[in-house]
Amino acid sequence: MPRKRTRVECVECRRLEVHHGRGLCSTCHKRASARGQLADYPPSQSQIDKMPAADRYEDYVFLISTGRARTTREAAVIMGVAHKTLEKALTRHRARMRLTNVEQLTTV
Numbered sequence: 001m002p003r004k005r006t007r008v009e010c011v012e013c014r015r016l017e018v019h020h021g022r023g024l025c026s027t028c029h030k031r032a033s034a035r036g037q038l039a040d041y042p043p044s045q046s047q048i049d050k051m052p053a054a055d056r057y058e059d060y061v062f063l064i065s066t067g068r069a070r071t072t073r074e075a076a077v078i079m080g081v082a083h084k085t086l087e088k089a090l091t092r093h094r095a096r097m098r099l100t101n102v103e104q105l106t107t108v
């Protein structure tokens with residue numbers, strides 16, 4: 001069964017579109033994602049609360065790999081989540097994916 005998605009005014013193109021994430025419509029979300037600019041569109045607090053561990057992990061790896069953050073603490077500040085929340089999400093996701101050193105692989 002398809003999930004009903006919220007329609008919002010896209011923060012980028014201002015059209016009323018199906019919400020894709022971070023206040024963006026699907027088109028703008030894809031474009032921002034392709035340009036690596038998703039971090040420039042912070043998610044709302046309610047989105048942050050609902051964000052699964054995998055999404056936080058993805059954001060975290062992005063911040064680390066682009067050098068915007070050097071530690072989990074810095075990444076947490078940029079992502080607008082508590083440091084503990086981020087660490088929990090990372091632990092949960094790593095356990096789920098059986099990953100341990102992905103950051104080392106992506107930071108080079």
Ligand SMILES: [Zn+2]
Binds near residue numbers: 017025
């Ligand atoms: Zn848009």
